[in-house]
Amino acid sequence: MTKIATIVGGGVIGGGWAARFALMGWDVRIFDPDPEAERKIAEVVAGAARALPMLYEAPMPKRGTITFHADLGEAVSGADYIQESVPERLDLKHKVIREIQAHASEGAVLGSSTSGFKPSELQEGAMRPGQIVVAHPFNPVYLLPLVELVPGGADEATVVRARTILTEIGMFPLHVRAEIDAHIxxxxxxxxxxxxxxxxxxxxxxxxxxxxxxxxxxxxxxxxxxxxxxxxxxxxxxxxxxxxxxxxxxxxxxxxxxxxxxxxxxxxxxxxxxxxxxxxxxYSIRELERQRDDNLVAILRALKGREAAAGKLILEHDATLRCALGDGVPLVTVRRTVPVDWTDVNGHMNEGRYGQVFSDASEELMTHVGADRAYIEAGHSYFTAENNIKYLAETLAGEEFYVETRVMQGEGKKLRLWHEMKRSSDNAMLSTCNQFLLHVSLDTRRSCPPQPHVLKAVERLAAAHAGQEEMADG
Structure with a gap:
């Protein structure tokens, strides 16, 4: 089902909102009388499309469309979520809110990006005051997760919908319980x-x-x-x-x-x-934005690795974006974007990160066959005994890639995988890995046969992937 967000006011904050919604799979409508709005927002979205996916190991949702509308009523009609980001003038916000509510669905959330006005001030004289909340974000909206959610006199159902939607697009709605100028x-x-x-x-x-x-x-x-x-x-x-x-x-x-x-x-x-x-x-503003975005990605990814603060939020949101591998031949075990903290002084992905990619691929496959976290906590796992990685082409920060995995051997305690890492834009082969693993008891730290349900799943994949051994030998 298509989800629609309307952004009223396409400045720095409005453009950031548009980018986050679109990159999270929402169709976005934009109303802004600025004749340069389309160009400016396109630049913001381009920057966001480069930076935001670097935070996630999971593939991003299919990007939503972004359309520009000269008529405000047309832009808001049928929208599920509407974000007002016009200049900080109360008279202007009242005028815009009146026109929005004249055409918007009664069930839509109407959020305001205001950094200073209280929701009661925005709700004053409104047709449906219970529809309006303050949803104050921080720049860049597409990377920083905090949004101050201030209900004022908004309906509880509206607040719940707003919190749900903002969480779904990867933000952290901070419920501001009492009205105060400039929020928290x-x-x-x-x-x-x-x-x-x-x-x-x-x-x-x-x-x-x-x-x-x-x-x-x-x-x-x-x-x-x-x-x-x-x-x-x-x-x-x-x-x-x-x-x-x-x-x-x-x-x-x-x-x-x-x-x-x-x-x-x-x-x-x-x-x-x-x-x-x-x-x-x-430095130009775009150069400073690029520096800022790259640094924020690195900081947030570091926090993600420690499962702390905003990094924990991204880790949890990452898990919601993952999907089952299915039964394809080969299995696509990884789809993601190369983050900036994976590159070296030459500007390309360093050797150690290829090992990370193939390790992630094997972990996805192990989860697929039932050797998941619960299996590991019960005292069983697969350990890598040997890796043969070949580096075939440069891989740069911001590039999207995927990994195809085949089970070349799956018998007893032995598991051999063949991974191919390919660039998404042209399917060019970037690297290959011939990986040999042994099933191990975590109690004895010695090799042993897998549990029956895991062995059965591995054997099923090995049979499905049979006849492709020559790829690993090539």
Missing amino acids: ADRFLEAVWREALWLVKDGIATTEEIDNAIRYGFGLRWAQMGLFETYRVAGGEAGMRHFMAQFGPCLSWPWTKLMDVPEFTEDLIDLIADQSDAQSGK
Whole structure:
């Protein structure tokens, strides 16, 4: 069944929403009077299509269509989810919401990307106030999972639908239980921003020095532990109580000027802008976005490997995108995109990652025959005894590939697999692997016959794949 999302306002945030929905299989309609909207969104989607799949081992859903509409009523009619991302003017948002609700389905979720307005302010005077929620994301929307979901007076059914849809497209809906200006995250950001302005204005630090303090220090901690958990660890074995007792008195010291906002003069604006230009003006915005996206992919994948914070969310979402292997000959055991953290100084995938690819392929096959996690936890598994990998062509970051696997031998405790790694765009052979595995008891760490149901499944595949041995010998 086709799912439709409408994006009203195609700026940086709207474009990010469009990219995430489309890459997660939704058809997307866009309304934006900007004559450059189609070009701008195409560039955002291109960047997202390169970056987002790198987070997943599973194949991405079939990409949804993106269409542009000159008529707002046409764009929202029949949509399941509507995201308003117009400029932060309450009168404009009220006008847009009125027109949306005049044509939208009553069951559609109407989310607003507003970073400051409360839902009650958006719902005021609306035809169906219970249909409206704040769904405030963070840039880039297609990579960062957080979305602040603020219901206000929205219907519970609307909130449930919004949470379900946002979760399905890989986001983390943070339920903001009470209305407050700027919600939760932007209040933190505003406090840090104000302090940073004072540090620059008073000549204490440059824009680059402040950014370095964040990216080389607490920013990395916050990425996986947040604020309070970070401070809990800082309290040592005694935990948060000790931390509060030790550092609580500092709150009364004149360390910050958070309650005193510097005057936004032209001199201050020039000072900030000049320093920022000196810091990174040599890069285009697209180059900076590429750097940002690649770094976020690497950080999030690292967290994914540790099953921590946002990485755990991606791991769980990854599992929902996987599908059964089926009974094809050969079996397609892997479909994915090469992530940036798999490449070396030459710009191509390094040798160790080919081993990872074929290891993943064999694990998928083992799961397919019943040697899954439960089987391993019961004390049985297959161990690789020998690998013969041939590297036939370069594989670059962002390239999509797949692995075809054949069971060349499946008898007793022996399992031999033949893997072919191919580029998705042209089916070019990138690498092959002749892999020999032995079934092992995890109690004795010695080889032994598989359990009957696994052996039967392996023998069935070996029979189906028989007669293709010459491929492994070629």
